[in-house]
Amino acid sequence: MDITQFSQINPPQRMLMGPGPVNADPRVLRAMSSQLVGQYDPAMTQYMNEVMALYRGVFCTSNRWTMLIDGTSRAGIEAILVSAIRPGDKVLVPVFGRFGHLLCEIARRCRADVHTIEVPWGEVFTPDQIESAIKAIRPRMLLTVQGDTSTTMLQPLAELGEICRRYDVLFYTDATASIGGNELKTDEWGVDAVSAGMQKCLGGPSGTSPITLSARMEAEIRRRKCVEEGIRTSAHRKGDDEIIYSNYFDLGMVMDYWGPERLNHHTEATSALYGARECARLILQEGLNKGIARHKLHGDALLKGIQAMGLETFGDLNHKMNNVLAVVIPTGVDGEQVRSLMLNDFAIEIGTSFGPLHGKVWRIGSMGYNARKDCVMATLSALESVLNYLKFRSVQGAAMQAAWDHYHNQCVA
Amino acid sequence: MDITQFSQINPPQRMLMGPGPVNADPRVLRAMSSQLVGQYDPAMTQYMNEVMALYRGVFCTSNRWTMLIDGTSRAGIEAILVSAIRPGDKVLVPVFGRFGHLLCEIARRCRADVHTIEVPWGEVFTPDQIESAIKAIRPRMLLTVQGDTSTTMLQPLAELGEICRRYDVLFYTDATASIGGNELKTDEWGVDAVSAGMQKCLGGPSGTSPITLSARMEAEIRRRKCVEEGIRTSAHRKGDDEIIYSNYFDLGMVMDYWGPERLNHHTEATSALYGARECARLILQEGLNKGIARHKLHGDALLKGIQAMGLETFGDLNHKMNNVLAVVIPTGVDGEQVRSLMLNDFAIEIGTSFGPLHGKVWRIGSMGYNARKDCVMATLSALESVLNYLKFRSVQGAAMQAAWDHYHNQCVA
Numbered sequence: 001m002d003i004t005q006f007s008q009i010n011p012p013q014r015m016l017m018g019p020g021p022v023n024a025d026p027r028v029l030r031a032m033s034s035q036l037v038g039q040y041d042p043a044m045t046q047y048m049n050e051v052m053a054l055y056r057g058v059f060c061t062s063n064r065w066t067m068l069i070d071g072t073s074r075a076g077i078e079a080i081l082v083s084a085i086r087p088g089d090k091v092l093v094p095v096f097g098r099f100g101h102l103l104c105e106i107a108r109r110c111r112a113d114v115h116t117i118e119v120p121w122g123e124v125f126t127p128d129q130i131e132s133a134i135k136a137i138r139p140r141m142l143l144t145v146q147g148d149t150s151t152t153m154l155q156p157l158a159e160l161g162e163i164c165r166r167y168d169v170l171f172y173t174d175a176t177a178s179i180g181g182n183e184l185k186t187d188e189w190g191v192d193a194v195s196a197g198m199q200k201c202l203g204g205p206s207g208t209s210p211i212t213l214s215a216r217m218e219a220e221i222r223r224r225k226c227v228e229e230g231i232r233t234s235a236h237r238k239g240d241d242e243i244i245y246s247n248y249f250d251l252g253m254v255m256d257y258w259g260p261e262r263l264n265h266h267t268e269a270t271s272a273l274y275g276a277r278e279c280a281r282l283i284l285q286e287g288l289n290k291g292i293a294r295h296k297l298h299g300d301a302l303l304k305g306i307q308a309m310g311l312e313t314f315g316d317l318n319h320k321m322n323n324v325l326a327v328v329i330p331t332g333v334d335g336e337q338v339r340s341l342m343l344n345d346f347a348i349e350i351g352t353s354f355g356p357l358h359g360k361v362w363r364i365g366s367m368g369y370n371a372r373k374d375c376v377m378a379t380l381s382a383l384e385s386v387l388n389y390l391k392f393r394s395v396q397g398a399a400m401q402a403a404w405d406h407y408h409n410q411c412v413a
Numbered sequence: 414m415d416i417t418q419f420s421q422i423n424p425p426q427r428m429l430m431g432p433g434p435v436n437a438d439p440r441v442l443r444a445m446s447s448q449l450v451g452q453y454d455p456a457m458t459q460y461m462n463e464v465m466a467l468y469r470g471v472f473c474t475s476n477r478w479t480m481l482i483d484g485t486s487r488a489g490i491e492a493i494l495v496s497a498i499r500p501g502d503k504v505l506v507p508v509f510g511r512f513g514h515l516l517c518e519i520a521r522r523c524r525a526d527v528h529t530i531e532v533p534w535g536e537v538f539t540p541d542q543i544e545s546a547i548k549a550i551r552p553r554m555l556l557t558v559q560g561d562t563s564t565t566m567l568q569p570l571a572e573l574g575e576i577c578r579r580y581d582v583l584f585y586t587d588a589t590a591s592i593g594g595n596e597l598k599t600d601e602w603g604v605d606a607v608s609a610g611m612q613k614c615l616g617g618p619s620g621t622s623p624i625t626l627s628a629r630m631e632a633e634i635r636r637r638k639c640v641e642e643g644i645r646t647s648a649h650r651k652g653d654d655e656i657i658y659s660n661y662f663d664l665g666m667v668m669d670y671w672g673p674e675r676l677n678h679h680t681e682a683t684s685a686l687y688g689a690r691e692c693a694r695l696i697l698q699e700g701l702n703k704g705i706a707r708h709k710l711h712g713d714a715l716l717k718g719i720q721a722m723g724l725e726t727f728g729d730l731n732h733k734m735n736n737v738l739a740v741v742i743p744t745g746v747d748g749e750q751v752r753s754l755m756l757n758d759f760a761i762e763i764g765t766s767f768g769p770l771h772g773k774v775w776r777i778g779s780m781g782y783n784a785r786k787d788c789v790m791a792t793l794s795a796l797e798s799v800l801n802y803l804k805f806r807s808v809q810g811a812a813m814q815a816a817w818d819h820y821h822n823q824c825v826a
Contacts, residue, residue: 001470003697006463009444009687012456016449021680024449031422032684033446036429036437036618038762043425050419057414070620071484071661072679078661105641106660199680205449207483207620207682228518245658247519248484248491264767266485267434267612269620271445272685274422284416349451354677 014343017379018351018365019149019324020177021199021206024275025369028204031278032271039267048258051273054280058179058202058288059194059212061186066212067258068276069249070269073176073197076209078106079249080172080193083221084141086242087111092139092169094118094125096155097148098354099174107143110245115139121151121356122315122326127159134167141170147178147321149200150354152314152363154182154321161190170217176200176209180283181295181323181367192217201295201323203368204279208272213251225252227263295322297410298366298376301403305380306364308402309387309394314361323367326353328360330392335359338386346382376403427756430792431764431778432562432737433590434612434619437688438782441617444691445684452680461671464686467693471592471615471701472607472625474599479625480671481689482662483682486589486610489622491519492662493585493606496634497554499655500524505552505582507531507538509568510561511767512587520556523658528552534564534769535728535739540572547580554583560591560734562613563767565727565776567595567734574603583630589613589622593696594708594736594780605630614708614736616781617692621685626664638665640676708735710823711779711789714816718793719777721815722800722807727774736780739766741773743805748772751799759795789816 016022037044048067055066069076081103085091091112093103096119107114115137119125134142142164147154157173164171172193175184179194180201186194192214198204213221226243227236244250248266256263283291299322306313306327314326329335335352339362342348351363366376380399387394429435450457461480468479482489494516498504504525506516509532520527528550532538547555555577560567570586577584585606588597592607593614599607605627611617626634639656640649657663661679669676696704712735719726719740727739742748748765752775755761764776779789793812800807 001466001697003470003694006467006690006694006697008440008694009447009460009691011447011450011460012454013448014450014454016451018451021449021452021683024684026448027421029446029448029684033442034422034424035426035439035442036434036612037424037427038429038431039434041425041427041756041762047422047424053414054419057416071488072682074679075484075661078659082659102641102660109656109658109660111658197680199449205682205684206680207685228515243522245522245524246491246495246662247515247522248488248662249659266487267610267619269485269618269685270434271437271442271618271688272620272682275684277419278422281416281419281421284414284419343454349454 013347015348015370015375015378017370017375018349019363020365020367022365022368022370024205025203025282027282028275028278032275034274036270040262044270045262047273047277048268051277051280052258054277054284055210055212057284058210058280059186060184060188061212063186063212063214065218065255067254068273069209069211069254070266070272071209072206073195073209074102076195076197076211077103077174079251079254080195080211081106082110082244082246082249083224083251084170084193084217085110085112088113089141090115090137090139091141091143092133092137093143094130096124096151096153097121097145098150099145099148103143103145103174122153124153124155124316124319127163130160131163134163134169138167139169141172144173146173146175146184147182149177149324150357152321152324152326153316153319154178157191158189165190170220178321180291181371182321183292186212198276198279201367202279203282204275208269208276210276221251226250228253292322295367295371298371298373299323299325301406302364302366302376302380304406305376305399305403309384309399314357323371324363324365326357326361326363329362333387333390333392335362338390341386341389342382348379348382350379373407426760428761428783428788428791430783430788431762432776433778433780435778435781435783437618438616438692438695440695441688441691445688447687449683453675457683458675460686460690461681464690464693465671467690467697468623468625470697471623471693472599473597473601474625476599476625476627478631478668480667481686482622482624482667483679483685484622485619486608486622487515489608489610489624490516490587492664492667493608493624494519495523495657495659495662496637496664497583497606497630498523498525501526502554503528503550503552504554504556505546505550506556507543509537509564509566510534510558511563512558512561516556516558516587535566537566537568537729537732540576543573544576547576547582551580552582554585557586559586559588559597560595562590562737563770565734565737565739566729566732567591570604571602578603583633591734593704594784595734596705599625611689611692614780615692616695617688621682621689623689634664639663641666705735708780708784711784711786712736712738714819715777715779715789715793717819718789718812718816722797722812727770736784737776737778739770739774739776742775746800746803746805748775751803754799754802755795761792761795786820
């Protein structure tokens with residue numbers, strides 16, 4: 001192998017305006033470039049405790065067990081599902097996009113008895129629809145996606161916790177695509193477990209997954225407690241339920257690692273933890289609600305601009321996430337050619353789509369560090385230029401004017 | 414919450430001379446601070462392909478499927494085990510330390526029929542011992558640890574591949590603690606699957622796990638192929654065997670993501686990938702064998718110094734890893750007090766131990782970026798100072814002189 005052909009990392013400059021990952025906040029990358037300390041160094045365990053405190057703020061919770069799973073966002077999903085679901089457990093998954101299917105699949109791998117209800121892509125469920133399904137199925141767990149990035153829709157969760165309590169159902173949601181850019185009130189809404197990812201509104205790189213667990217969820221998981229053979233002592237009790245299918249995702253062990261016993265499990269991914277801590281710190285410094293309002297401001301400006309360009313949007317706009325918009329690819333326009341021109345000639349990435357929407361919509365995001373006026377304006381301007389070049393007719397400058405008008409109206413309001 | 418109490422990341426300066434994690438090479442941290450690109454950006458897919466090529470060099474293999482699992486080193490272990498082991502499969506684990514127990518535990522969670530052989534901590538197995546057990550048990554897989562960091566021992570693997578072929582056994586090894594600092598010839602030794610971690614001799618932060626799979630291992634895993642419901646098309650075939658217990662660790666899916674189909678699975682942890690790429694590039698720039706020789710040089714210098722200080726070592730020195738040494742805590746000395754003084758007054762971390770060795774030995778490492786003369790000399794000097802302060806008698810300067818002598822002899826040799 002000729003090693004000289006591999007140059008140092010030097011990625012091209014991109015403005016990432018797809019459904020995520022987006023550009024990391026440079027302050028997060030700087031935090032991640034800090035040197036390591038040992039796994040049990042007092043500095044490290046303090047950072048771990050601070051991460052727990054900071055993410056309680058991000059999740060709007062007082063849950064003790066608020067911590068990181070070392071892996072991408074679906075590592076957080078799987079850790080919760082495989083730790084909580086016992087083989088044969090009934091689970092209910094309201095599916096309104098690809099990530100609902102993902103929850104079903106992971107639950108099936110946990111040998112759950114999976115029940116689904118579905119709405120067409122672009123819609124969400126009413127609380128009544130979910131309550132009816134719970135009444136009919138009587139599941140042990142309700143597995144929801146808050147924001148399904150495949151459709152850009154945001155499932156309202158506020159009323160579901162109370163329903164779940166009434167039927168003694170454990171309530172989980174995946175907030176990867178939504179958290180930080182849309183309201184999520186873990187405790188107030190009675191959510192028993194939430195998982196998230198860094199690469200959307202939190203403004204960091206993919207690679208660690210913040211989760212939070214209610215006391216109820218903790219108790220269910222603790223019943224399956226296991227301490228590793230290599231470090232088990234007679235003081236450690238074995239759990240009541242069958243051992244879970246994973247060591248890496250055994251949340252009982254992960255809690256013992258983050259808790260005062262600091263029982264060795266994995267070697268914490270220190271750089272990722274530094275990054276996650278900085279993401280939370282930035283969000284709470286800005287103020288969680290102010291950050292959500294910022295996502296709404298720029299998301300709405302993008303929407304107005306797209307509409308003024310004469311483009312159609314996809315899905316129920318009343319239930320869209322603040323941070324991402326699905327734009328219908330106009331007839332006669334090659335969606336992939338547009339994405340290539342945007343990327344190669346303007347260094348702006350917009351997203352393609354999965355499944356039934358593949359080839360039908362672009363997904364344009366404005367989130368995290370990129371929920372900024374200059375990102376929205378540059379994207380609209382480049383998109384108008386590219387579409388005009390490809391003979392799609394629009395009124396010159398109308399998109400940018402609509403966005404400017406929106407910013408102006410919001411500022412004087 | 415008062416956010417002002419959370420300052421920016423600013424870890425104390427430490428020289429990490431334990432069994433890992435060690436200090437990351439600053440060039441790796443710089444690579445990791447590069448800005449992100451999109452998941453399917455041509456720049457990103459090229460980096461992924463380069464990572465595959467570079468780690469073929471590190472693993473001494475031509476295996477096509479040489480890639481990263483997004484998680485810590487045990488994520489790589491679990492991905493291979495859960496993808497390859499079918500419920501009820503017989504596996505054989507030669508246990509010579511804590512990480513052998515870990516392999517047993519993960520295999521049990523995969524519902525394997527786990528058989529073990531054991532030697533006392535501080536020893537390793539002969540090929541005959543392993544062949545006899547294979548003959549008696551006839552397992553489908555042999556699960557080994559190359560370097561068990563709990564005992565510092567290095568299990569010889571060179572003859573095991575041929576034995577496994579003869580009995581039609583799949584041969585896996587965990588090389589987390591050994592790779593980069595000790596010889597590992599995946600193809601020449603006939604190893605079917607290897608997993609590793611970044612935080613030891615590879616010189617990076619924990620958080621991603623390089624793995625490699627032989628064609629034989631690939632074929633076994635492909636029989637369990639599954640394509641996610643949300644993105645499955647009629648062109649995708651279902652596997653023959655029962656679906657594995659994990660989505661995140663389903664190596665069939667991970668291969669489809671790293672392969673030409675680029676089928677979406679997780680969102681690759683880009684910063685961790687940048688770091689892992691730089692680690693491999695640095696190792697191959699130095700030359701894999703030169704790097705291993707460097708680990709041996711500094712490991713031996715440390716050993717000579719420790720012996721000249723009048724300290725006993727633990728385990729069979731003929732089978733010790735180059736990169737870590739277990740030192741018996743002398744009678745009358747409080748091992749934790751020594752570690753505290755080393756850390757607080759000299760900013761040097763040395764390691765404690767697990768299980769039967771807990772409180773009996775320190776583990777001192779010199780690996781990755783810290784396999785350097787100045788690290789070895791500073792550690793010996795600080796340890797002599799601390800022990801002298803605690804009234805342990807040694808000849809002033811003898812440890813450093815022995816190390817200097819070793820360096821001198823090696824240079825003139």
